[in-house]
Amino acid sequence: MNVKIKKIFTNVRVIILLVFLVLAVAAINPRPGIEGVVIRNIITNSSAAEAGIQQPPPTAKPVSRERILEIDNRPINSVADYYNYIDTLEPNQSVQIKTNKALYRLTTRQNIEIIELNETVKKTIEELITINETINGTVVEKNKTIKRQIDVPKTKKISKGTEDIGVRVFNAPTTNIRKGLDLQGGTRVLLQPETSLLQQDLSSLIDTIEERLNVYGLSDLVIRDASDLTGNQYILVEIAGATEEEIRTLLAKQGKFEAKIANKTVFVGGKDITFVCRSADCAGIDPNAGCSSSQGQNFCRFRFSISITPEAAQKHADATKDLDVIENNGKYLSEPLELYLDDTKVRELNIGAGLKGSATTDIQISGSGTGFSQQEAVINAMGDMKRLQTILITGSLPVKLNIVKIDAISPLLGEEFLKNAMMVGLITLISVGIVIFVRYRKLQVAIPMVSISISEVIILLGIAALIGWNIDLAAVAGIIIAVGTGIDHQIIIADETLRGRGIIYDWKQRIKNAFFIIMASYFTVFVALIPLVFAGAGLLKGFAITTILGASIGVFISRPVFARVIEILLRE
Amino acid sequence: MEDNKENSQENATEKNEDRESTIENNTSEENKTNPNETKIKLPKIKLNFSGMKKIYEGQYKKLLIIPFMLLLIAILLIGLKAAATGDFINRDVSLKGGVTVTIPTEQKIDILQLEDIISKKFPKNDVSTKSLSQFGTQVGVIIDVDIGEEHREEQIGILIEEIGKVLNLKLTTKDYSVEIVGSSLGASFLREVVTALLIAFLLMAIVVFLYFRTLVPSGAVILAALSDILITLSIVNLLDIKLSTAGIAAFLMLIGYSVDTNILLSTRVLKRKEGTDMERIYGALKTGITMSLTTLIAMTAALIFTQSEIIKQIMIILLIGLLVDLINTWIQNVGILRLYLERKARKSIQ
Numbered sequence: 030m031n032v033k034i035k036k037i038f039t040n041v042r043v044i045i046l047l048v049f050l051v052l053a054v055a056a057i058n059p060r061p062g063i064e065g066v067v068i069r070n071i072i073t074n075s076s077a078a079e080a081g082i083q084q085p086p087p088t089a090k091p092v093s094r095e096r097i098l099e100i101d102n103r104p105i106n107s108v109a110d111y112y113n114y115i116d117t118l119e120p121n122q123s124v125q126i127k128t129n130k131a132l133y134r135l136t137t138r139q140n141i142e143i144i145e146l147n148e149t150v151k152k153t154i155e156e157l158i159t160i161n162e163t164i165n166g167t168v169v170e171k172n173k174t175i176k177r178q179i180d181v182p183k184t185k186k187i188s189k190g191t192e193d194i195g196v197r198v199f200n201a202p203t204t205n206i207r208k209g210l211d212l213q214g215g216t217r218v219l220l221q222p223e224t225s226l227l228q229q230d231l232s233s234l235i236d237t238i239e240e241r242l243n244v245y246g247l248s249d250l251v252i253r254d255a256s257d258l259t260g261n262q263y264i265l266v267e268i269a270g271a272t273e274e275e276i277r278t279l280l281a282k283q284g285k286f287e288a289k290i291a292n293k294t295v296f297v298g299g300k301d302i303t304f305v306c307r308s309a310d311c312a313g314i315d316p317n318a319g320c321s322s323s324q325g326q327n328f329c330r331f332r333f334s335i336s337i338t339p340e341a342a343q344k345h346a347d348a349t350k351d352l353d354v355i356e357n358n359g360k361y362l363s364e365p366l367e368l369y370l371d372d373t374k375v376r377e378l379n380i381g382a383g384l385k386g387s388a389t390t391d392i393q394i395s396g397s398g399t400g401f402s403q404q405e406a407v408i409n410a411m412g413d414m415k416r417l418q419t420i421l422i423t424g425s426l427p428v429k430l431n432i433v434k435i436d437a438i439s440p441l442l443g444e445e446f447l448k449n450a451m452m453v454g455l456i457t458l459i460s461v462g463i464v465i466f467v468r469y470r471k472l473q474v475a476i477p478m479v480s481i482s483i484s485e486v487i488i489l490l491g492i493a494a495l496i497g498w499n500i501d502l503a504a505v506a507g508i509i510i511a512v513g514t515g516i517d518h519q520i521i522i523a524d525e526t527l528r529g530r531g532i533i534y535d536w537k538q539r540i541k542n543a544f545f546i547i548m549a550s551y552f553t554v555f556v557a558l559i560p561l562v563f564a565g566a567g568l569l570k571g572f573a574i575t576t577i578l579g580a581s582i583g584v585f586i587s588r589p590v591f592a593r594v595i596e597i598l599l600r601e
Numbered sequence: 602m603e604d605n606k607e608n609s610q611e612n613a614t615e616k617n618e619d620r621e622s623t624i625e626n627n628t629s630e631e632n633k634t635n636p637n638e639t640k641i642k643l644p645k646i647k648l649n650f651s652g653m654k655k656i657y658e659g660q661y662k663k664l665l666i667i668p669f670m671l672l673l674i675a676i677l678l679i680g681l682k683a684a685a686t687g688d689f690i691n692r693d694v695s696l697k698g699g700v701t702v703t704i705p706t707e708q709k710i711d712i713l714q715l716e717d718i719i720s721k722k723f724p725k726n727d728v729s730t731k732s733l734s735q736f737g738t739q740v741g742v743i744i745d746v747d748i749g750e751e752h753r754e755e756q757i758g759i760l761i762e763e764i765g766k767v768l769n770l771k772l773t774t775k776d777y778s779v780e781i782v783g784s785s786l787g788a789s790f791l792r793e794v795v796t797a798l799l800i801a802f803l804l805m806a807i808v809v810f811l812y813f814r815t816l817v818p819s820g821a822v823i824l825a826a827l828s829d830i831l832i833t834l835s836i837v838n839l840l841d842i843k844l845s846t847a848g849i850a851a852f853l854m855l856i857g858y859s860v861d862t863n864i865l866l867s868t869r870v871l872k873r874k875e876g877t878d879m880e881r882i883y884g885a886l887k888t889g890i891t892m893s894l895t896t897l898i899a900m901t902a903a904l905i906f907t908q909s910e911i912i913k914q915i916m917i918i919l920l921i922g923l924l925v926d927l928i929n930t931w932i933q934n935v936g937i938l939r940l941y942l943e944r945k946a947r948k949s950i951q
Contacts, residue, residue, distance in 0.1 A: 211909075219786070221786075257789070257793050258793055258796050258797065259789070259792070259793070261789065277754075431783070432781075432783070433782070433783040433785070433786040434780075434781060434782045434783060434786055435779070435780070435781040436778070436779075436780040436781070437778060437779045437780070438778040439703075439705070439776060439777055439778045441705055441776070442703060442705050442741075442777075442778050445705055445740070445908060446908060446909055449906070449907060449908045449909070450907070450909070450912075452906060453902070453903050453906045453907045453912070456902045456903075456906055457899040457900075457902045457903050458899075460898045460899060460902045461895045461898065461899050464891075464894055464895045464898050465895065468891050468894075502909050502911045502912060503847065503850075503911060505909075505912065506847070506850075506911060506912050506915050509899070509903060509912070510854055510915075510919075512899075513858075513895075513896050513899055513900075514857065514858075514861070516892075516895050516896070516899075517858075517861055517892040517895070517896065520888060520891050520892050520895065521865060521888060521892070524884075524887065524888040524891070528884060542868075542873070545868060545872070546864055546865050546868050549808070549809075549812050549860075549864040549868070550857070550860060550861040550864055550865075552808045552812075553805045553808050553809065553856065553857055553860040553861075553864075554854075554857035554860075556801065556804035556805055556807075556808055557801040557802075557804065557805050557853050557854075557856045557857050558801070558853060558854075558857075559801070559804065560796070560797035560798075560800040560801050560804075561794075561797050561801070561850060561853060563797075564793040564794055564796065564797040565789075565790050565793040565794055565797070565846065568790075568846065569794070569846060569847070569850050572847075572850055573850075576854070
C-alpha cells in the first residue's frame with residue numbers, strides 16, 4: 030500500500046494537479062479570523078474624507094482592501110462593533126482610526142438641524158454680488174446690492190448629535206472570492222440606451238456613468254457593456270450596498286440640465302459649469318427659507334451656489350439686457366430664469382432687477398424636498414440636492430437610458446443564500462459519495478472520486494478569485510453542474526477500467542476508451558453553453574462560463590489524475 | 602480495418618440472435634465474464650428482473666412505441682398550449698416582465714391567503730406567491746406580480762405596503778429584495794434564450810455527427826436529446842411550473858446530460874468489439890444508470906435543501922429531464938441501435 034501511495038504522489042499528473050491546487054488556494058487566500066472591518070465607501074466631503082482616508086478602488090482584491098482595525102484603541106472586529114462605537118461619538122470629538130495601512134485623525138462635526146417655529150418673521154435680505162459690466166467696450170467689475178423682503182418662518186438651529194463620519198464598512202471578507210450581488214446584497218441595473226451607440230460612445234457613456242456614481246459617493250461597483258444575439262446594447266451596473274432608489278434617480282435621468290431665459294438657453298450642466306459648491310457654507314438647507322409645513326406635509330428648501338463659465342455669463346447678459354423690470358414684491362425682470370432637467374421644467378427663479386444685462390458667473394440654485402415629518406423632508410431635500418449637484422458636475426449622458434431591469438437584493442437574504450449554497454454543495458457531495466461507495470464497494474474508488482471533485486471546485490474558485498469574477502447564484506448552479514458531469518466522467522473511467530479486467534485491452538487502451546466518451550460529452554457541453562455566453566445581455570454568462578471552465582478543468586487537469594490514481598490503486 | 606470491424610459486428614449480431622431464445626443461459630454467462638461484479642449485484646434482485654429482462658431484450662421493437670408515443674403526446678400538448686395561450690411555456694416575470702419581491706421572515710405565512718389579498722389589490726395583474734423554503738420549512742415568501750411599465754414605481758410602493766400590512770411589518774429596503782423586469786426585456790430574453798437553445802442544439806448535432814460519422818447512430822443521439830427536451834417541456838407545462846431564464850438554461854444543460862449517456866451507449870455498442878451487442882448494452886446500461894443515479898440523488902438533495910429559486914428550478918428541470926432520458930436512452934436509442942445493427946447484418950449477408 031505504501032508503495033502505491035508513493036507512486037501516486039510522484040506521478041506527474043498528480044503533481045500538476047497539486048500545483049494547481051496550491052495556486053488556487055493562494056489565489057483564494059483564505060484568512061480565517063481576519064481582523065477588522067473593510068472600508069466600502071468614503072462619503073464625499075465627510076470628516077473621514079477630510080482626514081485623508083482614501084476611497085478604495087473597486088478593482089481591489091477583497092482581502093487586500095483597507096481594513097479598520099481600531100478606533101480610539103478599541104478593537105473593531107465587526108460591523109456591529111463599528112456602529113456601536115461610532116454611535117457614542119460626540120460632536121467635535123477627535124477620533125483616531127487605525128487601519129492596516131495608516132493612522133488617521135479626524136474631528137467629528139456637529140449635525141445641525143433647523144427647527145421651525147410656529148411664527149413667521151419679515152426678513153430683509155441683502156445680496157451683494159460682483160458683476161461684470163461692459164461700459165464703452167471695457168469690462169468693469171461692479172458691486173451691486175439688491176434688497177429684498179421675504180416672509181420666513183422663524184427658525185432655530187439645534188444640534189442633533191454628531192454628523193456621520195462618512196465611512197461605510199462591511200465585515201472583512203475571509204477569502205478573495207468575490208461574492209455576486211445575490212450573495213451579498215446590492216443593486217443590479219440593466220440599462221438600455223434609447224438609440225444605438227458606436228463602441229467609443231458606449232465607453233464614454235460608461236465613463237460618465239461611473240463618474241456620476243463616484244461623484245455621488247458610490248465606488249464599490251461594476252459597470253460593463255453587454256449585448257445580446259440580436260445586437261441590442263445594454264449597460265450592466267452592479268453596486269454593492271446601494272439602494273434601488275438612489276440608482277434609479279441617478280441613472281434613469283439623462284441629466285440634461287438647461288437654464289433658459291425666455292426660451293433661450295443660457296447654460297447647460299457639465300461643460301458650462303466651472304464649480305459646484307458642496308461645502309456646508311454655500312450648500313445645504315436654505316437658511317433664509319428653512320422648512321415649513323402645511324396640511325401635514327413638510328417642505329424644506331435647499332440651495333447651493335454654482336459658477337458658470339464667462340461665455341455662459343455673457344449669454345446671461347445678452348438674454349437679460351432687453352428685459353423689462355417689473356414690480357412684484359421687489360424689483361424683478363419680466364422673464365424668470367427657468368431650469369430644465371431632462372426637458373422638464375423643475376424650477377423658476379426670479380431674476381433681481383439689478384442683474385439686468387450683467388454677465389454674472391455666480392448663480393444660486395435652489396429646490397425643495399417634502400416629507401411627512403420635518404426630518405424626512407430634510408433628508409429628501411438634501412438627497413435631491415446631492416443628486417442635482419452630481420448631475421451638474423458630470424453633465425448629461427449622451428443618450429437617454431431606459432432601465433429595463435432592476436434587481437435589488439437585500440443583504441440579509443444574500444447572506445442566507447450563501448450559507449445555504451455552501452451547505453447544499455456539501456450535502457450533494459456527501460450523497461454522491463455514498464452512492465459511489467454503494468455501487469463500487471471500494472474505498473479506493475470512492476475516496477479518489479470525491480477528492481477529485483472537491484479539488485475541481487477549489488481550482489474553479491481559485492480561478493474565479495484570480496480573475497476577479499463574481500460568484501453569484503447562477504455560478505453556484507454552474508459549479509454544481511460541473512461537479513455533476515465530473516462525477517459522471519469519473520464513473521465512465523472507473524467502469525471502463527474495471528470492466529473485464531485483463532482480457533483484451535491494456536490499461537492505456539481502457540483509459541483511452543474512457544476519454545473517447547468523456548471528450549465527446551465535453552465537446553457537446555462546451556458547444557451547448559457557448560451561445561449562452563452571448564445571449565440575453567450576458568445575464569446567464571456567469572452560469573455558462575463557470576460550467577465550461579469547470580468542465581475544462583476536469584477534462585484536462587483532474588480527471589486524468591483520477592484515471593492514473595485508480596490505475597495505480599487497482600492494477601494487480 | 603473497416604471490414605474487420607464490420608465482420609465482428611456481424612458476428613456479434615448473429616450471436617445475439619441466438620441468445621434471445623436462451624436468456625437464462627445469457628445471464629449465467631454474463632456472471633462468468635464479470636466475476637468481480639457478483640458481490641455487488643444481489644442475486645435476489647436479479648430474479649425479480651428476469652421477466653423484465655426478457656421483455657427488454659426480446660420485445661425491443663414493441664418497446665420503441667413507448668418513447669415515440671411520449672414524444673408525440675409531448676408535441677401535441679405543446680402545440681395545444683401554444684394554440685390556446687399563444688405561448689408554448691408558462692413564463693414567469695423574468696420572461697414576461699414584472700416584479701418579484703422576496704421577503705425573508707421567520708413568520709409563518711399562509712401564502713394562499715397572501716396571494717388572495719394581493720390579487721384583490723391588483724385585480725388586473727397575474728399574482729403568484731411562493732414559499733421561500735429550506736429543509737421544507739418556510740423561511741420567507743416570494744411574490745410575483747406582472748406589473749407593467751405604467752406607474753411602475755407607484756404600483757411597487759403599493760405592493761410593498763400591502764405585503765407589509767399582511768405581515769404586520771414595516772418593511773424597509775433592507776428587509777426585502779425586489780427584482781424588476783421590463784416587459785420588452787422579458788420578451789427579448791425569451792427570444793434570446795430560445796435562439797441560444799436552437800444554436801446549442803445545432804452545434805451539439807454537428808459534434809455528434811462528427812464523432813460517429815454515420816447517419817443512423819448520430820441521428821438516434823440527436824433524436825434522444827430532442828425527445829428529452831420536448832417531453833420534459835411538456836411535463837414542466839403540465840406541472841404548471843413558470844419558467845424563468847434560469848429554467849431555460851437548465852434545458853441547455855439537459856442537452857449536455859442527455860448526450861452524455863447516449864454517447865456512452867453508442868460508443869460502447871458501435872466502437873467496441875468485445876462481447877455480444879446485448880452484453881455491451883448491459884455494460885453501458887450499468888455505467889449509465891450509475892451516472893444518472895448519482896446525478897439524480899445530488900439534484901434531489903439540492904432541490905430539498907436549497908432556498909434559491911434559480912437553483913431549485915434548474916434542479917427540478919434536470920431531474921425530470923434525466924428521468925425522461927432514462928426512457929429515451931435505454932429504450933429508444935437502444936431500440937434504434939439494435940434495428941440498425943440488425944439491418945446492417947442482414948445487408949452484409951446478402
